[in-house]
Amino acid sequence: xxxxxxxxxxxxxxxxxxxxxxxxxxxxxxxxxxxxxxxxxxxxxxxxxxxxxxxxxxxxxxxxxxxxxxxxxxxxxxxxxxxxxxxxxxxxxxxxxxxxxxxxxxxxxxxxxxxxxxxxxxxxxxxxxxxxxxxxxxxxxxxxxxxxxxxxxxxxxxxxxxxxxxxxxxxxxxxxxxxxxxxxxxxxxxxxxxxxxxxxxxxxxxxxxxxxxxxxxxxxxxxxxxxxxxxxxxxxxxxxxxxxxxxxxxxxxxxxxxxxxxxxxxxxxxxxxxxxxxxxxxxxxxxxxxxxxxxxxxxxxxxxxxxxxxxxxxxx
DNA sequence: AAGTACTTCAACCGCGGAGTG
DNA sequence: CCACTCCGCGGTTGAAGTACT
Numbered sequence: 001x002x003x004x005x006x007x008x009x010x011x012x013x014x015x016x017x018x019x020x021x022x023x024x025x026x027x028x029x030x031x032x033x034x035x036x037x038x039x040x041x042x043x044x045x046x047x048x049x050x051x052x053x054x055x056x057x058x059x060x061x062x063x064x065x066x067x068x069x070x071x072x073x074x075x076x077x078x079x080x081x082x083x084x085x086x087x088x089x090x091x092x093x094x095x096x097x098x099x100x101x102x103x104x105x106x107x108x109x110x111x112x113x114x115x116x117x118x119x120x121x122x123x124x125x126x127x128x129x130x131x132x133x134x135x136x137x138x139x140x141x142x143x144x145x146x147x148x149x150x151x152x153x154x155x156x157x158x159x160x161x162x163x164x165x166x167x168x169x170x171x172x173x174x175x176x177x178x179x180x181x182x183x184x185x186x187x188x189x190x191x192x193x194x195x196x197x198x199x200x201x202x203x204x205x206x207x208x209x210x211x212x213x214x215x216x217x218x219x220x221x222x223x224x225x226x227x228x229x230x231x232x233x234x235x236x237x238x239x240x241x242x243x244x245x246x247x248x249x250x251x252x253x254x255x256x257x258x259x260x261x262x263x264x265x266x267x268x269x270x271x272x273x274x275x276x277x278x279x280x281x282x283x284x285x286x287x288x289x290x291x292x293x294x295x296x297x298x299x300x301x302x303x304x305x306x307x308x309x310x311x312x313x314x315x316x
Numbered sequence: 317a318a319g320t321a322c323t324t325c326a327a328c329c330g331c332g333g334a335g336t337g
Numbered sequence: 338c339c340a341c342t343c344c345g346c347g348g349t350t351g352a353a354g355t356a357c358t
């Protein structure tokens with residue numbers, strides 16, 4: 001029989017009912033859960049409400065710089081695989097990341113009058129946006145060790161009204177946030193001289209943890225060896241020539257600059273690149289900057305209304 | 317102050333895959 | 338196999354909030 005099902009925003013009472021039911025019976029089997037709990041909602045709706053909102057470990061508040069960096073990085077690898085990306089951002093939901101991408105990233109692309117998938121926009125992200133994010137993360141980490149991130153409840157947040165769970169202020173040390181980056185994104189202030197140790201890299205790619213900077217991060221970094229100070233594509237250990245075509249497969253971040261072999265000329269071998277001790281800058285990066293200057297009028301016009309106040313660091 | 321445009325994000329929808337009988 | 342149900346994912350919508358004129 002088809003009982004009348006509710007739709008639209010959830011009420012406090014419905015939230016309470018769902019929370020209490022799951023506290024007593026656990027989650028899963030959503031259709032029967034909805035029925036047994038007496039909720040006039042579809043199982044789907046209950047699942048969504050729980051996973052995206054009521055779940056105790058859902059992380060609220062603004063997307064941090066580190067999370068932004070991660071989203072850009074992971075999206076460049078996996079595209080719109082939101083749930084997969086979300087797995088690497090503890091407490092964030094696929095919905096939230098998807099919303100972030102659509103409202104922020106796609107907006108910027110639109111304002112630049114280019115497609116998010118275009119090379120132009122990807123280069124902008126890779127050579128300007130992401131390095132700048134890294135710089136800001138570094139700056140934040142060195143400027144203060146007491147900076148806190150507070151997860152603020154929104155006006156839609158019912159949870160604080162009826163229980164104590166998840167109402168603690170989330171306080172995160174910036175150094176810890178940096179440690180939470182995946183190990184193939186290394187923030188480093190020095191040169192390319194990280195010591196490669198095979199035993200560190202090994203095949204033990206079993207952990208999804210972001211904490212260990214000396215071990216590969218599962219499927220993200222199968223092709224990487226990671227050291228304390230640098231991340232080196234496996235291809236480059238004994239063979240200087242990249243063997244895959246995905247530019248990001250070979251992207252290395254050292255000294256706050258992205259090194260991306262495949263951004264270079266047709267003869268993209270690693271020998272083409274020069275490293276320095278301040279940061280690793282390749283010829284392409286210079287070329288890109290040069291072309292940016294050449295097109296400064298275009299870019300500045302675009303950039304002028306491209307970034308909101310929060311993003312004004314971009315211009316400096 | 318009021319009207320309008322824009323932004324955000326919670327929630328919905330359709331689809332495809334997995335499981336089951 | 339086939340039919341059916343359930344679940345999870347990605348795309349989309351629209352209400353509420355905010356900014357702008």
